[in-house]
Amino acid sequence: MANVKQGVALDIRQSRILIAGAASLVGSHTADLLLKEGAREVLLLDNFSFGSMDAIAHLQNDPRIKIVRADMMRLPDLLQATEGVDGVIHLTAYMTLGFSQTPWQAVDVNIRGVQNMLEACRVNRIKKVIFASSNAVYGYGPGIKGELVEEGPFHSVGAPPAAILYGASKIMGEQLCRQYHQSFGQDYVVMRYSTVYGERQHYRAANSLYIMETYDLVRQGKAPVLPGDGKDTKHFVHVSDVARANLAALQSTATDVAVNVSGPAPITTGELVQLVLDYCKSELKPEIRPDPPGKVRLTSGGAFSIPHDKAGQVIGWKPVIEMREGISRLLAWREQQERHS
DSSP: OTTSEEOOOOOGGGOEEEEETOSSHHHHHHHHHHHHTTOSEEEEEEOOSSSOGGGGGGGTTOTTEEEEEOOTTOHHHHHHHTTTOSEEEEOOOOOHHHHHHOHHHHHIIIIIHHHHHHHHHHHTTOSEEEEEEEGGGGBOSTTOOEEOOTTOOOBOTTSOHHHHHHHHHHHHHHHHHHHHHHHHOOOEEEEEEOEEEOTTOOTTOHHHHHHHHHHHHHHTTOOOEEETTSOOEEOEEEHHHHHHHHHHHHHSOEESEEEEEOOSSOEEHHHHHHHHHHHTTOOOOOEEEOOOTTOOOSSOTTOEEOOOHHHHHHHOOOOOOOHHHHHHHHHHHHHHHHHTO
């Protein structure tokens, strides 16, 4: 902690917190936890172009909840939304798919949108900003090896442009936070999320799509598909752990710092499929499907890990949900949704 700058620590019970990109997996769970911890008011900001009202429907009757329809590209919207707010959790972003399909919008939202929010925070003197970044800031491809610590480099050789653009946009967002801290004293903490998964995740979410597809195949009595050799490294973190990390960052005195928010341990694709088979009590064997010629894998063979030690030191956080428990919770939620649909 000696090398970490000291800034403002928020008292959740006395605070008005705005979540940008609130109609999302992380947004809805973070709002849940803020209410549980006694937040004075929670403002849920979204333009609902991707996020679903279903994700936050259970919150609408709480008198401390305020839903704000606003767009990250409209600075006047953000100036109005952040008036009287103590802390902002900025989750709004296009993912890799967006940079492939709609790159103009993705660049605008992930860079100019962050700049707009930081400017609104400056004008309205927001005490603390939590910026949702990603382990994509370390890049992709064969150069990714060893421990991906917060001070590590960015790798781009051999990776698809959309993936690199997404990672680069998160680097830009992080550096905009740094600039606003250096120029205007804006306190912030950057959260570099690993792959987030958990209850309330929809099928559009690439994070859980493979888990859901595997589950569907197994329930139909079909062998799950194992791409490549099944040794790809995956780094998941359960959404409840991410929500806890967001609150820990708000409540900490840390500022001008970035921390990894990763799960207890990495997992291979093969191990992930086995967890789904175990949950379904299935003895099916995965069908190994070799990669087609020219296929570029972003990760392989347990070559890297994403330690979260710094988050423990800086904001007092560590993950508690093991992958087996997280998969069970996700699939049990899925079954509950089907029973009530």
